Amino acid sequence: MGMLFRMATRNLGVHKIRTSLLGTAIALVTALLALLSGLFTGMQTTMLRTATTLMTGHVNVAGFYKPTSGTVAPVVTKAAALRAFVEKKTPGVKLIVTRGRGWGKVVSDKSSQQAALVGIDIGAEVGFRDVVQVKTGSLEGLREPHSCVIFQSTAKRLEVKVGDTVTLSAPTFRGVNNTVDVKIVAIGGDLGMFSGFNVYVPEATIRELYQLDPLTVGAIQLYVNEPDRAEEIAATLRADIEKAGWRVLPPVSQPFWRKFDTVKREDWTGQKIDVTTWTDEMQFMKWTLATVGTLITIIVGVLLVIISVGMMNALSMAIRERTREIGTLRAIGMQRGGILGLFVLEAALLGLGATIVGVVLAIGTAALVNGIGVGVGEDFQMFVMRETLWLEMDGGTVALSVGVIAAATIVASLGPAWRASRLPPVVAMQSAK
Amino acid sequence: MPDAIVTLQGVDKDYPLGAVVVRALQGVDLEIDAGEFTVIAGPSGSGKTTLLNLIGCVDVATRGTVTIDGANTHKLSERDLTRLRLHKLGFIFQSFNLVGVLDAFQNIELPLLLQRDLGAAARTERVRGLLEQVGLTAFAHHRPGELSGGQRQRVAIARALVSQPRIVLADEPTANLDSVTGAQILELMQALNRTGTTFLFSTHDPRVVERARRVVRMVDGRIDSDSAMSPAAAVSPAAAVSPAAAVSPAAALATLTPAAADHPAAATSV
């Protein structure tokens, strides 16, 4: 093995141009894969963080209340007991908040738009403070009743600024329209496509608008330590809640506002609980990530084919040049496996060396890009949910890039190496050069 | 035949060449004993390389049997043939065939590494000894590209000998060397032969033939004459090779003269 290693490294060293060309190509593809994966992971992380702050918890305990079988309100009545129960039953929970949820019109002096109205308790919303980048004003204003926080795109559309008053208008669940005037206390930087449709008000203001009693909430949102396990946690919680005597809706992977019509048509009255996860609520996000993931896979797949062909070519060339040497090694007693090993080792060393260079390159680039804050175009912002590009180079991404590319180069070398190992030893006697 | 290292019986080798078949060897019977220094002589195309390839187990006969150190090579797997080459045969090539990326020491060490029998210290000792024998101690860490043709062939000889093979096969080992260097290489091989190594090589160089103890002449794929053949063998083709004559090269020479009268070519070369 030591001997094969020595021969492999030296052969790579002898063919400097071929080695460096192929090595550079492999390194660049690795770097690209790592950066694209970093972008993907970054998107995923940012999306998860942003979306789960703005729109949903990792796990949501919400539901629908039907005063009559034909009307429906997306609320949980007598929520305090349920909240206490959920808190007790869910280990590994970081944060539990309650929110009010509604959909109505925001009207300014100049304009108006439809928006999701979200009632929050700013004192409890630790994550919200982290995620929202206040451009003007202060989130503390939400401690006062009749206040609201909007995002830049909404502010632009409504032509309003901090200190202005807008009117929220929504039909109550009894069917009559109600309005509440709120003062804009802060304007946040846009966070992708969701921010433009969201208006945040104190929970009490939502209750006032919808004329709800103080024990009624929109949703109990749970933030857990392991968001990846949300499905599991939700399933357990759903079962626990049902066992404890609450009526529970069967799981349907849809955002809550898409369930309205179905629930409205169902023939029951009173309260039912619906336990959902962030993936249920954020179908759009899932779709976006899947699309981006597929695109990356295609790009990298094509590049992989190219470098695989390059590797096969380079090895075939090397084998043609070294036919006599291969025959000689076979003649003096090296087994076929030794020849196979020699060429696979050459490919593996080149592949591994180049992928490591590529990954180092990618990590450097990512640090630079993250450091200087490269702006993202407005259309793209909607997908990445950030104003600047964020490349997340975690251990998994790096290992995956190295693993995939190095494995591909090794696989590509198997064919030529196999052919080399099948050369008859008599080729050693071929005339020189 | 206790001492026979190589035995060929009724060996044919055909090369299909398009529609025609080139009959490179026809009915070759040959026996090589331990300690011999034998030359396969003959014009270009007479089948010398083909014969050496069959004995070297890098190619297989079309018909007949090739026995190396008691093993019928037709019955061996590819793997066992490789093992046989590694442990029992040494190769010296016309074009030296050193591994370009390894230095002299490493080239010589190669068969020992493949054998995996010796530890690092024993290997180093063995290789150093051979470097000294071939006079290249000072060039141990030169790569083939930094050595002259003669020096390269010395490295190749050391590589062929390092595994202490039963027989060393050399196909035209001096063909790519100038005559002075060629003579030196031959002298070296002769000296090594005196210390016990069996050599079998091919050549069409008459000066090489002069030094042989036994000469096998090939013409058109057949053995035309064999200086080791006893008079008895000459009259009785069934026993083409006499065991008595093959016991020692000296005996072969002693019994040669009467038979050689029938073979002018052999007579002139001895």
Ligand SMILES: Nc1ncnc2c1ncn2[C@@H]1O[C@H](COP(=O)(O)OP(=O)(O)O)[C@@H](O)[C@H]1O
């Ligand atoms: N691989 C081959 N394919 C076809 N014919 C071959 C091959 N090798 C050798 N021959 C033919 O076999 C005969 C003997 O060749 P060879 O053993 O190389 O002779 P020598 O070594 O004495 O010059 C020649 O006619 C040669 O052309």
Ligand SMILES: [Mg+2]
């Ligand atoms: Mg020849």
